[in-house]
Amino acid sequence: MAHAHKLSILRGTIKFKNVTQKIWGVLILLTIITAIEVVLGIYKPESLKAHFIGMKILNWIFIFLTVVKAYYITWDFMHMRDETASLRRMVVWTAVFLICYLIFILLQEGGYIESVYTSGFVKRDF
């Protein structure tokens, strides 16, 4: 395991001296993100409840922060940052493409069934 480790995160904004230090740095980053999520989840600010592309802005923020966390877990804890570009792309883009496709299809269909329930003479309140 002689290959070199890349020691900076946030596009080179924060640089670390060694791997151990980088790991603790990433832990602090993930903890801060989780803390933001929890605080937003408890207080649910009224101003973030407006809708944007079918969902509350607050939910988009949660999903964005989750993807950021997933990035750092994969890149730094799973050492994706140190793998070759071809291995990285094989794993990441395959999964990202298939998951986005699946989510789009299922949510689209769920929304359609909901519209049938609410406007299609289906009685549910009994």
Add this chain to the structure above:
Amino acid sequence: MDTTVVNTDAKEKVWGGGNQPLNASYGKLMMWFFIVSDALTFSGFLAAYGFSRFKFIESWPIADEVFTHVPFLHGQEHPMIYVAFMTFVLIMSSVTMVLAVDAGHHMNKSKVTFYLFLTIIGGAIFVGSQAWEWATFIKGDHGAVQTRGGNILQFVDADGHRVKLADFVMAGTHDRTVHESKIGLWYVSEGTLPTYTIDEVVAGFEAHPELSIRTQLLDEHGHKTILSRDESLKQLKTNGRKIVEGANLKVNEYGTSLFADFFFFITGFHGFHVFSGVVINIIIFFNVILGTYERRGSYEMVEKVGLYWHFVDLVWVFVFTFFYLV
């Protein structure tokens, strides 16, 4: 000496296995294959959860009202706190795992042992917390009434706070006992009978004029709709059929039964991953102590198991968002 990689110097033999375009060993690549396929399995589950949620978008339970419990703090409501703690434990055990992998790169046996031990402890705390959360969810806290159409009616006081069935219903003497297959039809059985009958709940509700009923439907502010006293009485008398206490795969006192089904299935599947991760970690831990990897000359096995362990953490990050936050 790496047992899984055949090192040949013939660079030109691209199709003969001599070239390593990905610069990773066979074992690590196979672990990545597994992780990608497992990630697709989990996203299938989570997307199915999203499907059902979009289908019942105007009546889905509010997670903040369901998961409010913290161990040793009885009767207090602290939404999110315990799950946040569980998330932190899992991320922390990921950190100790990556520290173990790093110590392995430096061939430092005692450090690998120490960090692997911490990782196992973290995993055990997480699985235990999840078991506790399941137990609390199954037990339930307030109780509700299910209508003919399968909707859930909850009871609230004048301030809109939920009221327990036990606080206003008087249990009478019941002649009905649990039917067991040995005393009646051998092919028919049933679960535990509820504490109260529907008539007792109606009587208790009539005797407490400050109570009203909360339905599953969400209003435009995202709160559950509360019926007026007259509507509540009418709804309870005409449609109320069954007492629901807690949650299982068929009914759920917090709302649609699909919510409980997905909760049990997804967190259960994830919990099973954590459990198997802990078992694999323990095996690796003993191998480290016995010096297996020291003799092999490489701690790559710790790295491969580490990949799996981080993946379990990665999945939890998504489960946390879609079950507890969104």
